Amino acid sequence: MTGLWAVLFVLAAATAVGLWFQRNNGRVKDAPVSRVPMAGDGDPPADIEPEPPTAEAEALAPVLAGRLGEHATMVQFSSAFCQPCRATRRILEEVSVMVPGVSHVEIDAEENLELVRVLDIRRTPTVLFLDRHGVVRKQASGQPRKADVVAALGELMPDEGMDFMI
Template sequence: MPIGTVGLVRGMSGTGLAVLAVALVLTAAASWWLRTRDGRLRTAQEEEGVGGPTAVLEGLGVRPADADLTVVQFSTAFCGPCRTTRARLQHLQATRPGLAYVHVDAESHLEAVRELDVRRTPTLFYLDREGRLLGRSSGAPRPEELTAVVDAHTGARS
């Protein structure tokens, strides 16, 4: 006997319906929370778990003293948002002389990925001229936020 949606709900107990409702609410809340964090720049003060990534990044060839703002992107070959973020950063680098962009293949630098607690790609680190961590973002940053961060630290205005 085929069970439709109405038959499924009619055959459920009150406890089953309550569990289903709670699961749906929790899923919606978790989805909303993850979406609000995706690509958001977290300042160095918010990044208590990452202490002093400068030595690890310099070991990868990053030289923050060469620019007002250095953006280091960890990505993987098959990451679609990584390609979009890379293109955006390369465009910003071409139009803002105070910006340096460094691309790091996460799969080729697993030790650095572990030390810096990179859990997803793209992950971006923002460093000032002195090599201090200004912040980081995980996931593709929103274009307007990325441009605003770059402009704020390079002195450029679009």
């Protein structure tokens, strides 16, 4: 009898976890405020000293050297034991071909554990969306939908015009 209750409890708890996972998996969210040096969107006014780079930006810089997109960069963290990493790579590669000035950089999480800790990456795939200054503006953990990726880039580069979306 105890076993039957245990079964019901486990299935109920797992269903709750599963529904939560389904809701949040791959959603593109704003990056934590601490990652964004300037409040508000857009560039800082010219007469204000630029903020010192965040620890995140400093850690990312050597990995991204020469690979930053002109307008935006999508940084994907992947690992060997990751089912959705391959599909995520395909989506991001398609988008980077479709949207001019956007690059896609894939990083092996296990080979860059220090960076993973600094950026507090907990799952693979995790995708960071960087603006043209290399600042992390948005992120998604889990495989994002293509439409959400395109929408996130649209928010990231409002000045560039998103003609390709029409």
